[in-house]
C-alpha cells in the first residue's frame with residue numbers, strides 16, 4: 094500500500110468508524126446510542142416493529158406511551174427539561190399522523206425533537222399501501238428538517254445530522270422516515286464522528302460594533318426594558334442575561350416561553366407580559382393609559398412606557414404584542430435573535446442583530462463591566478415599583494363565585510371552604526418551595542400556573558405556548574420526570590386538557606414514573622367559557638364538560654378513572670383538605686393525581702383581548 098493511501102486511511106479512521114454487518118434497524122439504534130440517547134418514547138406497529146426488535150437488545154430505555162401523541166409530548170417534556178433532543182417513534186400511517194401535533198408543538202416552541210417513523214417498503218410507496226401516509230410531505234411546514242431514508246448506507250450520516258440540526262441554532266423538530274425494506278436490509282455501517290451540513294451555520298455572533306451600538310442606545314435611554322423569551326432558555330443564556338441586567342440595572346420582562354430565564358423573584362423581574370401577563374410588565378413596555386370603553390375611543394396616556402426595548406430570543410408573538418403597531422409604540426427596538434427569519438417578521442426592529450443570544454449577552458455583560466453604564470435609571474425604577482404596587486397578580490372571592498352553581502351545588506353551607514384555582518397553585522408553590530418542574534395543559538389553569546408559581550430557573554415551566562395544545566401537560570410531565578427523576582414534576586392541568594391524554598396514566602403506572610398532576614377541575618373548558626362571558630354574553634357553546642343531566646355530580650369521576658389505571662387519586666373539595674392532600678401527593682414515590690374542584694366563574698386577569706392594546710386591558714375584578 095502506498096504511503097498516501099495509508100495516510101488517507103488513517104485520516105478517514107479519525108472521522109469514520111466501520112461497524113460490523115447489521116440490519117438497518119440495528120444501525121439506527123446503534124446511531125441513537127452514539128448520540129447518547131437514553132430514552133425513546135415509542136409505540137410499535139407493522140412498519141416500525143423491526144426497530145422495536147433492535148431496541149430490545151439495546152440499553153436505551155423504551156417507554157411505551159398509550160398514544161403516539163402522548164409519546165411525542167413526553168419526548169418534548171424530556172427535551173424541554175434537559176435541552177437534549179427528545180426522541181419519539183411511531184409506525185407508518187396512523188401512528189405517524191398521531192405524532193403530528195407533537196411535531197408542530199416542537200416547531201412552534203423551538204424544542205429539539207427527533208421523530209422517527211416507520212414507512213411502508215419503498216416498492217409500496219405511492220401505491221396507497223396499507224398504513225401508508227406521506228408523513229414527510231405532511232409535516233414539511235412544521236419541521237426544522239426532515240429525511241426519507243432510501244439507502245441503508247445513509248442511516249449513520251442522517252441520524253447524526255438530525256440530532257445536530259435539532260439541537261443547534263434555533264432548535265426544532267427533525268423527522269426521519271425509514272421504510273421497512275431499509276430497516277431489514279443489511280450492511281456494514283460507516284459511522285461518521287463529525288457532522289457538517291452544507292449551508293447550515295448555527296453559530297452566528299454579533300460584532301462588537303453592533304453590541305456597542307446597543308450600549309450607546311442604553312446610555313441615551315431613560316426607560317429601558319429587556320424583553321426576553323424562550324431563546325434565552327434554549328440558548329443557555331440565563332447566566333449571561335443576569336450578569337448584563339444586573340450590571341446595567343435594566344428591568345426584565347419575559348414571554349411565557351421565557352419564564353425562569355430570569356428569576357421571577359429578582360427585584361428587576363417584571364414577570365411575563367402579554368394577554369394574561371402582569372399589568373406592570375405591559376405598562377412598562379407600552380405605557381399606562383386611561384382605561385377606555387371602546388377600541389374606537391382615543392388612547393389617553395397616563396405615563397410613558399419603555400423608550401428602549403431590548404428584545405432577545407423572542408418573536409413578538411401576537412399573544413405578547415396585541416395590536417402589533419401599538420406595541421411599544423414609542424420605544425426604539427433592538428432585536429437580537431439567532432434565527433434571521435424572525436427579524437422584522439412581526440415587528441420592525443430599529444437595530445436588528447442576528448446572533449447567538451448567549452454570546453451577545455455575555456459580551457454585553459463584559460463590556461458593561463469594563464465601562465459601566467453612567468445613566469441613572471432611578472426614576473424609571475421608581476415608576477415601575479409604583480406600577481408593581483398598583484396591580485400585582487391577585488384574586489378574591491367575587492360576588493360571581495358566591496352566586497355560582499359551584500357554591501349552590503357543591504359547597505352549600507361551607508362557602509368559606511371554597512378553593513380558588515389561583516390559591517391551589519400558591520399552595521403548591523409554597524409546599525415545593527418554588528423548586529418543582531411544572532407542566533401544564535392549555536387554558537385558564539395554564540395562565541394561572543404562570544402567574545402564581547414563580548419560576549426561578551430555566552427549564553422549570555414546560556408548557557405548550559405557541560401551539561397551545563391541550564393534552565400536553567401529563568405526558569410532558571412523564572418525559573420530564575424520566576429525565577429528572579430526583580425533581581418534583583407536577584402537571585397543573587385543566588379537566589378538559591387532562592382528559593385529552595388520560596391514557597398516559599397507564600404509562601405512568603406501568604413504567605413507574607412518579608409524575609404528579611393537579612387537575613383544576615372547573616367542569617368547563619374554562620378559557621373558552623371566559624371568552625363566551627366577555628364577548629358572547631355568556632352563551633355556552635359546548636363548553637360544559639360535566640353531565641348536563643346531573644349537574645350536581647362531578648363528571649367524570651377521576652378518582653375512579655385513576656384507580657382503574659392503578660394510579661392514586663384524591664378529590665379535594667374543601668380548602669381545609671388542600672394542603673394535607675398536596676403534601677401526600679408530593680411525598681408519594683409514585684404517580685399521583687389530585688382532582689381539585691374549583692368554581693368555573695373565575696376569569697384570568699389581567700386580560701388584553703386579542704388584537705387590542707394596553708389601554709383595553711382589564712386588570713381589576
Ligand SMILES: Cc1ncc(C[n+]2csc(CCOP(=O)(O)OP(=O)(O)O)c2C)c(N)n1
Nearest residue numbers: 536537538561563587588589590618619620
Ligand atoms: C387540542 C386543543 N383543542 C382545543 C383547544 C381550544 N381551547 C383552548 S383552552 C380550552 C379550554 C381548556 O379547558 P381545560 O383544560 O379544562 O382548562 P381551563 O381553561 O378550564 O382551565 C380550549 C378548548 C386547544 N387549545 N387545544
Ligand SMILES: [Mg+2]
Nearest residue numbers: 587588617619
Ligand atoms: Mg376546565
